Amino acid sequence: MQQDLRSMNLEEMAALLAEAGQPAFRAKQLFGWIHQKQVAHMEQMHNLGKPLLSYLEQHCHITVMELERKQVSRDGTEKFLFRLADGNDIECVLMRYRGDLSKQRNTLCISSQVGCAMGCTFCATGQGGFVRNLTVGEIVSQVYEVNRHLQAEGDELPVGNVVFMGMGEPLLNLDHVLQAIGLLNHPQGQQIGIRRITVSTCGIVPKLQELAQQKLDLVLAVSLHAPNNEQRSSVMPVNRQYPLEQLMAACRKYQAINRNRISFEYALIAGFNDQPVHVQQLKQLLQGMDCHLNIIPVNPVANTAQFSRPDKKQVSAFVKALQKAGLKASVREEKGTDIDGACGQLRGKVLKQQQSV
Numbered sequence: 066m067q068q069d070l071r072s073m074n075l076e077e078m079a080a081l082l083a084e085a086g087q088p089a090f091r092a093k094q095l096f097g098w099i100h101q102k103q104v105a106h107m108e109q110m111h112n113l114g115k116p117l118l119s120y121l122e123q124h125c126h127i128t129v130m131e132l133e134r135k136q137v138s139r140d141g142t143e144k145f146l147f148r149l150a151d152g153n154d155i156e157c158v159l160m161r162y163r164g165d166l167s168k169q170r171n172t173l174c175i176s177s178q179v180g181c182a183m184g185c186t187f188c189a190t191g192q193g194g195f196v197r198n199l200t201v202g203e204i205v206s207q208v209y210e211v212n213r214h215l216q217a218e219g220d221e222l223p224v225g226n227v228v229f230m231g232m233g234e235p236l237l238n239l240d241h242v243l244q245a246i247g248l249l250n251h252p253q254g255q256q257i258g259i260r261r262i263t264v265s266t267c268g269i270v271p272k273l274q275e276l277a278q279q280k281l282d283l284v285l286a287v288s289l290h291a292p293n294n295e296q297r298s299s300v301m302p303v304n305r306q307y308p309l310e311q312l313m314a315a316c317r318k319y320q321a322i323n324r325n326r327i328s329f330e331y332a333l334i335a336g337f338n339d340q341p342v343h344v345q346q347l348k349q350l351l352q353g354m355d356c357h358l359n360i361i362p363v364n365p366v367a368n369t370a371q372f373s374r375p376d377k378k379q380v381s382a383f384v385k386a387l388q389k390a391g392l393k394a395s396v397r398e399e400k401g402t403d404i405d406g407a408c409g410q411l412r413g414k415v416l417k418q419q420q421s422v
């Protein structure tokens with residue numbers, strides 16, 4: 066089996082080169098080409114010498130990911146649909162924040178799986194089911210390929226923030242996600258600061274405990290969406306396996322170990338989870354925790370017409386009520402709704418088009 070260079074860390078490259086009878090310093094060179102310069106073709110690595118290059122060409126490959134489609138939203142958000150080597154599609158969303166020089170950044174929302182097994186009823190990815198986990202190389206390649214795109218466009222800022230909020234449940238592909246984070250964060254790679262990496266989960270309790278033990282300084286986001294078991298289970302099947310008591314206990318334990326503020330995602334659905342009683346339940350649930358509630362007006366998704374999106378007034382009234390109850394809360398700036406910016410929507414559309422051909 067050919068090894069994917071983009072999936073390999075420095076130690077694995079060192080072992081590979083030892084096997085090839087190459088001097089140890091070549092591992093750093095190779096790592097720099099793959100994870101810092103982010104080349105997509107082996108012949109670009111011109112200082113490795115012919116014997117090594119031909120060895121690599123025989124034994125290795127570099128993740129192939131073709132840009133299948135790109136859509137640009139009116140607000141500038143860009144959505145990339147990539148085709149993987151096995152024909153599966155994944156998507157990521159680029160948000161370019163401008164304004165003050167110090168605040169400029171390019172944030173990329175990336176996928177961890179093809180599809181998702183968790184079946185949340187409001188989520189397009191969840192409706193499509195699970196296909197497979199992404200490899201480490203496929204996870205980092207989303208960043209590398211978008212960087213190439215930025216460079217080609219003359220944008221001098223590479224991706225500086227990464228959020229695992231695209232397709233899939235990152236904690237169900239935890240090993241690969243952690244290895245990918247290690248590469249993105251690596252001092253000889255792209256050096257994306259660990260505080261600039263967010264992992265979002267629907268609440269897989271044992272995996273959350275495992276992540277806590279890693280003692281990583283990353284930003285943890287937990288998809289809450291409802292503050293009581295009955296309602297949460299009705300939209301998030303995972304809640305039947307790991308109900309709120311267990312999830313919140315795991316979050317508190319996570320915070321006792323890692324100390325950082327936890328973000329809770331709350332998709333606001335008109336008439337479902339936006340009532341005064343929900344404010345009180347949230348207050349109880351989150352009491353004493355250092356956390357922030359991100360309120361996201363639910364994105365309407367095909368087959369989920371039952372979820373109505375609250376208007377601006379309703380959203381800000383709910384946020385105000387939360388703040389009055391002593392919680393930190395804000396509306397997550399919405400991006401790209403006109404280009405199916407919500408989770409899993411673009412892939413869903415392309416699949417449908419393919420099926421109807």
Ligand code: SAH
Pocket residue numbers: 187188189229230231232233234235265266267286287288330332361362363364365366407408
């Ligand atoms: N599986 C992980 C990460 C990917 S989903 C998780 O669930 O956290 C990223 C975020 O988008 C989650 O908070 C998810 O609940 C939210 N989301 C999915 N579909 C949505 C929709 N239709 N409207 C608003 N948010 C949605």
Ligand code: SF4
Pocket residue numbers: 181182183184185188189190191192231232233234267288408
């Ligand atoms: Fe999966 Fe997250 Fe979508 Fe739920 S919201 S189906 S966990 S991707």
